[in-house]
Amino acid sequence: MKISSHAVARMLGTWREGPGPAHQRLSDKLRLLILDGRLPLGAALPSERDLATGLGTSRTTVGASFRTLAEHGYLATRARTRATVRLPGGTGSERQAGREAETIDLSFAAPAAPVEILHAAFATALEQLPRHFERHGYDRYGTAELREAIAHWYQRRGLPTPADHILVTNGAQHALALLTRVLLSPRGRVLIDHPTYPHAITAFTQARARLLPVAVTSSGWDTDQLQEAAKTADLAYLIPDFHNPTGMCMPTSVRRRLRFACPTVVDETMADLALDVPSPEPLALHMPAAISIGSVSKSVWGGLRIGWIRALPSLLERVEQARPTTDLGTPVVEQLAAAALLNEHQTRRPEALRQLRAQRDALQHALGEHLPEVDALQPVGGMTLWATFPAPISSRLAAAAPDHGVTIAAGPRFGIGGAFERNIRLPYTLPASRLRQAVRRLARARQALAQGTGGTHTPAPLA
Ligand SMILES: Cc1ncc(COP(=O)(O)O)c(C=O)c1O
Incomplete structure (x- = not known):
């Protein structure tokens, strides 16, 4: 896709304003246009001469700004061809x-x-960000946009979910840490799958809990053993949807039979990664009191650091009150990007x-x-x-x-x-x-x- 010098000049607007040399202001402004998606990846920019004419500046200024962008990985340049937009990180062969x-x-x-999916999501997020500027930006439940998007994700999976049953966290690990703080007392007993996700073990042992391991074997979960262990547990933590590390999926017959009296945290971080079986029904469909945690880390990218808790508002209120000792909310831009990803079904x-x-x-x-x-x-x-x-x-x-x-x-x-x-x-x-x-x-x-x-x-x- 070729972009004309008029189009670039329009996007650049008043690029000359501000301190520093002109070529630096120009390269800074072009870099922002690349980062927010208005100059899309792969787009061919006008030649240095055409852009200089279009901007009413010297070719030296444009040439210097293109060189800066190329050195930092934002432009791919070759002799006698138009420079094309790229992102830092090297070419495939390098x-x-x-x-x-x-x-x-x-x-x-x-x-x-x-890369491109994230790029588009962040471009949408940046467009929506000004809506939040009038507020302080500290929101311990998360933005309305993302809570709605997560609630719809559950609804698509067959589990009716109002947005006020969602609290946004900085990843599923953060969700687990917050729930551990709220639900577990020292020497409390936690039922876990065995094997299980190592950072969950750490979260529980650091809270001085005692672990009640229930084997997940090559034939899966044993309902009777789970039921028996749950009788003495203060909390249960299960990964039924593509269990880490085995990749197994808890059968519906087991899900239907589980009746735990203790609070049960269901980790659905991998729920969107069904490879050989239909996407499983959420465990909370069969166990309405279950507290679900999720994340876009595995279905999109861990660097977003966006996760959530789905629970009754009364529990979420306790989590919200426990939050300020370690964090005061989740970054707004990442939340808006995650909402765009969920709304566009990019997690599956x-x-x-x-x-x-x-x-x-x-x-x-x-x-x-x-x-x-x-x-x-x-x-x-x-x-x-x-x-x-x-x-x-x-x-x-x-x-x-x-x-x-x-x-x-x-x-x-x-x-x-x-x-x-x-x-x-x-x-x-x-x-x-x-x-x-x-x-x-x-x-x-x-x-x-x-x-x-x-x-x-x-x-x-x-x-
Ligand atoms: C089962 C499970 N839960 C939680 C997490 C943590 O996810 P997040 O990156 O969203 O904190 C992981 C990451 O490996 C995981 O495998």
Whole structure:
């Protein structure tokens, strides 16, 4: 798409105002137009000469501003062709060359940002932002726009939800931390899936809770064991929708039978990532008192830091009152962008799911080829695979892996009491070629362990 010098001049408006040299003011203004989406990615700008004429300035000024933008990654330039709009981060081939050598990080289960989708969402957010300028911007429940959008997300999933049953948080982890603060007392007992999401374990143990682990095995959840444990629990925390780390989905028959008397937090962070099964009905449909938490971190991008709690207004009021000791609300621009993403159904993109499925299949195939001893259930959703080795080598493998160019999360981090020494969690959020490379490196680390040459690295952070 070619953009004329008249169009750029119109968008730039009074670009000459302000301090500093003219070329700097021009490059600053053009950068803003790129960031807010008015100069779209891939658009071809007018030539330096045409733009200089259109703006009534010198070609030197335009040339200097284009060079600044190109140096900072906002323009791609080539001799005798128009400069095109891009975002910083390097071209695909530059990134590829750099990556061959770098360590592959399999400790994070989180996707890279869908750049253009995010860009469009932030452009919408910036347009809407002035509506909020008259207010102070500290809103502990979240903006009306995002609360509505989240309520509609539940309604689309078959769960009627008024907007006042939603409180916006800075990610699902923040939601969990707030609920832990409000619902748990020291020495309180928390029922957890076992294995489960490690940062949930940390949140509960730091609150000095005692954990009641209920096994999630290769055949899934055991309703009777869950019911039995819930009798003595003060809180339950479940990940029924594409469980982290196994990728399993709790069957409707189990959901229907659960009757817990204790408050139950249902983590639906992965709910939009159904790969092989229809999207599950929200657990709260069968357990109306359930407190649901969610996020756009896995379905769009973790860097947004937008999550939420769905609960009765009486509980949300307690959460809202507990909030000021650690935070006074969620950034407004990110909330508006998240609302745009939810309203446009960008948290469930068929193309993204197709890609995730292909990456999962590539990972499983590479495991079969290079680590045939590993047993792994096919995850039906989410973004992680739970691999089982015949021997308890997980922690030693995680320590050795960085010497071979890959980092992984060891199984014991997903459980308590040293369980899961035979397991590792492998995310499939990287491109298939990187996953194949990672598995080859892991196989080399495995071989090094077998030969008695292990590593000494400390565990990587994970998500
Ligand atoms: C099950 C589960 N809950 C919560 C979180 C935290 O999500 P957020 O990035 O929204 O804080 C994660 C992230 O890995 C997760 O896997």
